[in-house]
Amino acid sequence: MISIFSSNLNDVPEFLQNDPEFILVNSVEELYLYSYEGRLALMTPTIKEENLRPFFIDFIAPLKYHQKQNYSLKKEPLAKALGGKFQDRPLVWDITCGTGSDSLLLLSFGAKVVAFERNKIMWALLQDALERAQKDQELGHLFKERFTLIRGDPRDHVFDQRPLAVYYDPMYPEGNRKALPRKEMRIIREVVGDDPDFKETVTWAQGIPRSRFIIKRPIKAPDLDEKPGHIYQGKSTRYDVYFR
Ligand SMILES: C[S@@+](CC[C@H](N)C(=O)[O-])C[C@H]1O[C@@H](n2cnc3c(N)ncnc32)[C@H](O)[C@@H]1O
Structure with a gap:
């Protein structure tokens, strides 16, 4: 409860x-x-x-920020991992929505996003942010047309539309980090803990026919059992892509 x-x-x-x-x-x-x-x-x-600011999720300011950046879809590692073509509004499943920040990046590229969050606290914070975002005069339409939030795990749902890509950003066990991870991640960790079914989720996602599976990894993380088809490197993270 x-x-x-x-x-x-x-x-x-x-x-x-x-x-x-x-x-x-x-x-x-x-x-x-x-x-x-x-x-x-x-x-x-x-x-x-730590007497921190109240933690809530906002979709509007970060989306505006992304829109202002005018990203080159041929250079951004995540956009490249998705194939770099967004005119036809490709469908992407963000199966680990968390704070929604990667979903917003995907939206800013032009994707249609179906996002999943199974932790009920995180889901409630996201749903609240979504309802406020849908009322925004300037950007509300975008959230109504191109963003769907689903409570739960994608494996428990049946879909009739195949996504272009399944995007996965799991919680990794805490290593011997010297610096504290950013505030949001520390708070999510308090609420969510680790993702104990990482391997099962990877196997499930790799098995979806004709979709690409993109997994966000720390830059120096070892490869998974199966080598990725392609790796797109960012500054501190990389996107491993498996084609099916
Ligand atoms: C590392 S966080 C994701 C951060 C996110 N990419 C962001 O931009 O904030 C992982 C989140 O995904 C959720 N999650 C992990 N596995 C999931 C699954 N199989 N289905 C739905 N949600 C999942 C966790 O509850 C957690 O909130």
Whole structure:
């Protein structure tokens, strides 16, 4: 059961009000959701101890940022991993939506994105961000036309449309990092932990016929059992592509 701290049901987004997995509480717990200036926000021990800004997801500012960058789709590693052609709005499944930041990058390239998030807290924060984004005067139409958020794991769904690509950005076990990972990742880790079914997910995604499978990896990570068909390198990450 996921706690939402509030004494007032009206503060809770409508999409959560009748959801049996979320419960309204009136005492503060370790991890909970709450209403903050019209947004759904998250409280975790790290946010509390380090007195960080409330954590919520916003889709509009980061999408505007990407749009301003005017990326060259022939140079951006992720765009290249997708084949570099976006005029026909290729369908991409982002199966690890997280904070939505990679989904927004894919949208800014011109892709049609179906994003999956199975962690209920992350999903609720994303759904809240999506509902606000859909109301945005300038960009709302883009979210209505080209972005779908699905709660759960893609393996539990049946689809009649095959994606051009399946994009996977798993949680990696924490190594002996010297620097702390960026704030968002630390918070996601508190909520989600590791992805224990990494191998099963890779096998499933590699088995989808006629779709390419793109996995985001730390730049120095070893290859998976099967060597990728192509590797597109970024500054600190790389995209390994498996063609089917
Ligand atoms: C490393 S984060 C992804 C970060 C994301 N790319 C971003 O831009 O913020 C991994 C996220 O994917 C979710 N996840 C992992 N495996 C999944 C699966 N098989 N189906 C749906 N969600 C999954 C986790 O709950 C977690 O929120």
